[in-house]
Amino acid sequence: MSNTVTHQSSSLSAAEKQKLAKQTQRHQQIKKQVRQKSALATQDCHRVVLLTGNGKGKTSSGFGMVFRALGHGQTCAVVQFLKGDAECGERNLLEQLGVKVITMNTGCSFKDGYCAEHERVRTQQVWQQTLPLLNDARIDVLLLDEVTYTLARKHLDVDDMVAAIQARPENQSVILTGRGAHRKLKQIADTVSQVNNVKHGLEQGLKARKGIEY
Amino acid sequence: MSNTVTHQSSSLSAAEKQKLAKQTQRHQQIKKQVRQKSALATQDCHRVVLLTGNGKGKTSSGFGMVFRALGHGQTCAVVQFLKGDAECGERNLLEQLGVKVITMNTGCSFKDGYCAEHERVRTQQVWQQTLPLLNDARIDVLLLDEVTYTLARKHLDVDDMVAAIQARPENQSVILTGRGAHRKLKQIADTVSQVNNVKHGLEQGLKARKGIEY
Structure with a gap:
């Protein structure tokens, strides 16, 4: 060499x-x-990472960190808020790797069946399933994908969410994704990235592509 | 239910x-x-996705898409430009999953041993290894991580890179990451996200954390 x-x-x-x-x-x-x-950086504490903004890459980045942590032998869990029952590459792989994935699964919100009342009930059910994860010291990295929408749509209470995140075990990092994050989520996050859309293939007549968009 | x-x-x-x-x-x-x-979106063609800006999440997002594609049974490859020989969770997992990963491995640029001449030679060697991948129709998703720096530092020629990316097989999507992307990369990309740093744990005295930062 x-x-x-x-x-x-x-x-x-x-x-x-x-x-x-x-x-x-x-x-x-x-x-x-x-x-x-x-x-000067001496504290090796758990982290809250928030990925917000309207550009492509928030969910991919959240899952990327989960796979990174798995590569170090860490234990991870994923909660997908507001996601439908469509095929999802990262969920396929996570399930193969034995990672717990909770999916809201209220159906695709792009179809006519969308109902805010049903969504609210289902969000609250999934939040009840999320609380034990936020309290489980075996989990090193917990991804709450698209969680910002649950607050924007007022299905969940932001103070309850902040309290649950802040009370989590000392080793557990939490990753939050979604557009238009509540200012209280920005406040408690250690790292916040704003992913802005410069251009997007979908705007130019390109269909969502397997492996890239889903 | x-x-x-x-x-x-x-x-x-x-x-x-x-x-x-x-x-x-x-x-x-x-x-x-x-x-x-x-x-109106009818074209299901391969994609160039560019993740740039100074915020956290570009590399994680690139790897997230690779894992997503793997979850669909697609074939992927990764080239890590300007990355050192430090432990890397996503590389560990990709190697377990049998994915080809090429790493420049010029050592950590934060150490005193940094030498631009050595970096340039090594970049050009890795680019020669990248060209066959950009020409390989078996690869559905190719991640060129931190590739923007190779242009910013003038180790590679932007027109050569653009030509090689544009001549790739019809099924192959390419993901490019790194700060300060060259305008010609932005031009050829179908999707461009600008990941801006709102705040970063490292600025607040928090050490890089395993599973989150590396």
Whole structure:
């Protein structure tokens, strides 16, 4: 490996080498600052991560963290709020891996059968199933997917949710996803990302694609 | 299930029931519009998805889509640009699942050993390994993680990259991640999300956490 580097580097011009040397120096300076900042980061506590905004990537990111944690041998659970009974690639894989997945399963809200009253009842049932998970120290990472809508639609009480999240076990991280997150969720989150839509294939006549959108 | 719904609904006041009925009506109207728009989406072609911006969630989202595709039985591959040799949960799991992962592995850039010349050589080697993947019709989803930095640091040529991505097989979707994406990557992407940092645990003295950050 180091031979290859030497060989290929020798084909660079003096100007190119100088440019790269400057890049190294600049990079090392930036990294020194980052390192100094990182040294101040000493608390290794559990986390609340909130992914909100109208762009693609919130749910994928939440599931990505679950799979990352599984790769470290951690225990995870997933609650899918407001999701229908459509095929879902990540749920298929999680079930193969023995991960508990609770799905609200009120049917696809894009169909005419949508009923807010039924949704509210079902949301509250699923929340009752979520509470024991938020109290279970065996779970390292708990994903509450699309949970923001339950507050926006006033099916659940934000203070109850905040209290349950804050009372969770010391090792448990919680990931919350969904558009238009309540300001109280933003307050209790340690990390908040706003995923903005710059452009989306669906707006350009592209159908939702298996493996990408669902 | 429907019994429970009836039972719980009957405990609602008339005012609450009316509010929920209005919510149903409003929701159905919105969904009708979405459905009309979706009906115009007829092309089920492969996708270029770009996740950029400075917030947490780009890489997690990219890996989330890979796991989603695996859950559908699709074939995936991952190239990690600019990643060190540190432990990585998602790589552990992907390797267990038999997914090809190529890692640049130039060591952690936060350590003093960083050298732009070495990085450039290694980037070009990894790009040579990436080209056959971009040409392999067996791969449904290809993640090029942190690939934007290879252009920002001028280790690779943007036009070469764009040409290789555009010439890929008809079934192959490509996911690109990293801060400060080149405008030409934004142009060729079907879906672009800008992941903005609202707040980050690391800024508040919290150490990078296993299962969440790595």
